[in-house]
Amino acid sequence: MSFHETKLENGLTVIGEHHKASQCAAIGFFVKTGSRDETPEIAGVSHFLEHMMFKGTAKRSALDITYQLAAIGAQSNAYTNEENTVYYVYVLPEYFDTAFEILSDMLRPALDENEFNTEKKVILEEIALYEDRPTFKLYEAAMREYFYNHPAGNSVLGTTETVGGISVGQMRRYFDSRYSPENITLSVSGQFDWERVCELSDIHCGHWDRHDADREVKPHMPTAREKILTKENLQMSHMCLMGEGPAAGDDMRYAAYVLACILGDSTGSRTYWELVDKGLAEGAAVDSEDMDGVGMVYSFVSARPEALDDVGEILQKIMRTPMEFSDDDLERAKTKIATRLVLQGESSMRRLMAIGVDWTYRQQYHSIESELKRLQSVSRKEIESMLAHYSFTPTTKVKMVPA
Amino acid sequence: MSSDIRVHTFDNDITLVGENRPHMSSAAFAMLVGIGAATDPSDQIGAASILSEMFNRGAGSWNSRELSAEFESLGAQRNHTAGIEVSVFSCAGLGTNLSPILDRYSTVLLSPTLDSAELENVRQLALQELESLEDEPSSKVMVNLTKAFYPEPYGRPQMGTVEGVQAVSAKSLRDYYSNCFKPNRCVIGVAGNFDFDEAVQVIGNKFGAWNGTSEKPPLGALPTKPSVHHTHRDTAQLQIALAYPSAQIDDPDYYAARVGVGILSAGMAGRLFIEVREKRGLVYSVRASHSASKGRAAVFCYAGTTPDNGKETLSVVMEQLRGLPNGIEEEELLRAKADIKSRLVMQSESSISRASQLVNDWWSLGRIRDIEEIKAGIDAVQPADIQRVCERFPASAATLATIGPQSLEIPS
Structure with missing residues (x-):
């Protein structure tokens, strides 16, 4: 695998990870904007805008976009979370140029009022869909409580009221303030010709206007908060705990990944043995x-309503005693993470997501080899010193139980 | 796409199908066994699903924790799924670890402990999963639909039923295992970076002494008469699910049926997405898929919408399903084909999904279709073929299942 990087004059960063044997190519725009960049009256606009990017540009109608992407067998989609909005397409290499041009064009949307x-x-409808998913409601509430009074906990979907009230003018202003090229990373992965990528970026994105799109990042001091949500006829109940951990720019995040895998991976972890296995x-x-x-x-647990408090106590105990693991547990967790990384390297799409997000947060590229090496170096001692900064002890507890 | 597919049949009737991909660093193993909800004893529906989890819970001299540690120290990722007719046990790791992975899987699959204390734990998990399903109406509606659509035993839920899961005992599970888990009901697949001859040798050593035969399970069955099924729930959305028969995997019209469903639902460009969501804004999610195995095949269709939009959504969906043979344009035909073909290549990027494709193909067809053969089959489909499939398998014969505050009827 080889890595390439360039920056256009208007501030758009372009990165690429080439995979010699790949039979596919993935292209993605990573926009550093999400629900935390919204004011309360336009809650949900980032996600709504993500949908509108598929609904037409100056030279394409919504149907043109859909049909032209489909004609080349492109698998395209997008997602929005609290801090990023990502648009991506997965194609066979012979359609790379066409897919690149369509996706670039989509990033300058018409925002037509009828389509809006x-x-x-x-x-x-999407908000109604998630209304019927108890674990989603729980996650949303836990984020709100943990990041109380901090925008990182803003709901991604917004509510029926806020989305209902957003005007096309508000959306245009939001787009203008956030979709500056210097706030976007264009990333490619798999099979491509890097020189061609540079040419295409200049032709299709070089004219985008640059402006200021900074995000004000405030620190957060979590306080102890508890909340109980209820729902009629619920069969299972759920508990979510949140506590402080390393931020994206913090090198201690590696120790935190490894520790989270020891404590709560889907198999072979402490939560698995103490809760699920039994x-x-x-x-x-x-x-x-x-x-x-x-x-x-x-951390999260689902159990029968009558058992929730007991299993919740076990989960809290695990989170309060994070250093209770053996050297074998540590080695096994690192081996598991290493295999996942190697398997990730065999999918252009998964690598696209990894390098795009990496760059968006850190303006750094980490090859699979360097990530493997860094993770392998995580020791018991390093985990201990990470815990001296971030105790993992939950401050927020939210439950979802039958009404 | 270069592929190197090789097949070896062992003396005890096990077939190994392998595809070497020298550019990869991983290799994956998959074993398909003809055992699933449809083969479960009729008073113990869910037994196959429980059995697939019990393979994680001790084998040979290993208890549950030791077994887990064996795989984790190899960095191997395991995945066990029990379906309607077949179960698939798969595992991926570095290609250089394939032999030890095969070695450990022979112990897991041929010498499971099937311990009664572990069974209680697994039963509790299975019961909780069933309770959880009640909280997920969009999954539950597909379970209800399958039950209404297929005759016994093919409409059984893969996860089992509460009564069935409660009735499974350690003894009945052991009997089930020793009667049905036999070499002639199994296919092994390996894909990725590995040496085929070495795999033949390891599998020969580890699985060669496994003996005995078992009557193969019967093949599928035609669906029952169309019916309407509703469950009342005070949910925010009304869940709508439809199914009607279609062409099976060995049917000459198989590719035409798939391309037809592609016209309806190839990603965002399919007629359903365009008409129901893009033009009318009635849903967030609407889709159709073609599901075909040996002996049975169907088109499944799903839409979720707020109750006020329920009637209109179903009416537009039915209009699209029934109108499929009309006005098929050259361009939309090409779009549907491009979508199916590119997914095919993309999905086979990972060794574990390719290994599962190999065993499923062998089980259903007795041979492996390479990518070029499937592409040619898809490319050959013409509008007249899709029209013929629609006449053979009309959407009017759809079975409807709904969950939500109100019921619906299929408009005539």
Whole structure:
């Protein structure tokens, strides 16, 4: 694998990881914007805008975009979270140029009012869809409580009221303020010709206007918060705990990944042996999420309503005693992570996501080899000193139980 | 696409199908066994699903933790799934670890402990998963649909039923295993960076002494008469699911059926997405898929919408399903074909999914279709072929399942 990097005059960064044997290519625009960049009255606009990017440009109607991407067998999609909005396409190498041009054109949307009104209905359906998913509601509430008074906890979907109230003018202003080329990373992975990528970027993105799109990153001091959500006729109940973890720019994140794998990977972890293996809980997990300037450790358990408090106590105990693991546990966790990285290297799409997100947060490229080496070097001692900064002890506890 | 597919049949009837991909660093193993919800004892539906989890819970001299450590120290990723007719046990790791992975899997699959204390834990998990399904209406509606659509035993839920899971005992599980888990009901696949001759040798050593035969399970069955099924729930969205028969994997019209479903639902360019979501904004999610195995095949269709839009959504969906043979344009035909073909290449990028494709093909067809053969089959489809499939398998024969605040009827 070889890595390439360049920057256009207007500030757009272009990066690429070439895979000699790959039979596919992946292209993605990583825009550093999400729900944390929204004001309360336009909550949900980042995600709504992501949908609108597929709805037409100065030279293409919505149907043109859809049909032209489909004609080359491109698999395209997008996602929005609290801090990033990502547009991507996965194609066979012979269609690289065409896919590149269409995706670049989409990044300058027409934001047509009729399309806007139709798409608003789709977003309201999506909000209704998630209304019926208890674990999603729990996650949203836990983020809100953990990041109380901090924008990193803003809901990605927004609410029926806020989305219903967004005007096309507000969306245009949001687009203008956030989609500056210097706030975007264009990333490619798999099979491509780097010189051609540079030419295409100049031709299709070189004219984009540059302006200021900074994000104000405030530190966050979590406080102890608890909340209980209820839902009628719920069969299973759930608990989510959140505590402080390393931020995206912090090198201690590697120790946190390894520790989260020891504590709460889907198999062979402490939560697996103490909760899932015994059939006490249907599922349990621990994950470390490094975000822009803030970070958190997330743990979760699902169980029968009558068992929730007991299994929740076991989970809290695991989180309060994170150093209770053997050297073998540590080695096994590192081996698991290493295999996942190697398997990730065999998919252009998964590598695209890894290098695009890496660059968006850190303006750095990490090859699989360098990541493997760094993760292998994580020691018990390093985990201990990471815990001296971030205790993993949850400050936030949110439950979802039957009404 | 260069591929190097080789097949070896061992004396005890096990077939090994391998595809070497020298540019990869991983290799994956998959073993398919003809055992699933449809072969479960009728009072123990869920037994195959429990059995697939029990293979993680001790084998040979290893207890559950030791078994897990064996695989974790190899960095191997395991995946066990029990379906309607078949179960697939797969595992991926570095190509250089394939022989030790095969060695350990022979212990896991041929000498499982099937311990009764572990069974209780697994039962509790299975029961909780079933309870959890009740909280996920979009998954539950597909379970309800399958049950209404296929006759017994093919409409059984893969996860089993509460009564079935409760009835499984350590003894019945051991009997089930020793009666049905036989070499003639199994296919082994390997894909990725590995040496085929070495794999033949290791599998010969480890699985060669495995003996006995078992009656093969019967093949699928035609769906029952169309019906309508509703479950009342006070949900935010009404879940709508439809199914109607289609061409099976060995049917000459198989590719035409797949391309037809592609016209309806090839990503965002399919007619369903355009008409129901893009033009009318009625749903977030709408899709159709073609599901075909040996002996049975169907088109499954799903839409979720708020209750006020329910009637209109179903009516537009049915209009699209019934109108499929009309006005097929050259360009949309090409789009549907391009979508199916590019997915084919993209999905086979990973060794574990390729190993599963190999065993499924062998089980259903008794041979492996290479990518070029499938592409040629898809490319040959013409509008007249799709029209013929629609006449043979009309959408009007659809079975409907809904979950939500109100029921619906299929408009005539």
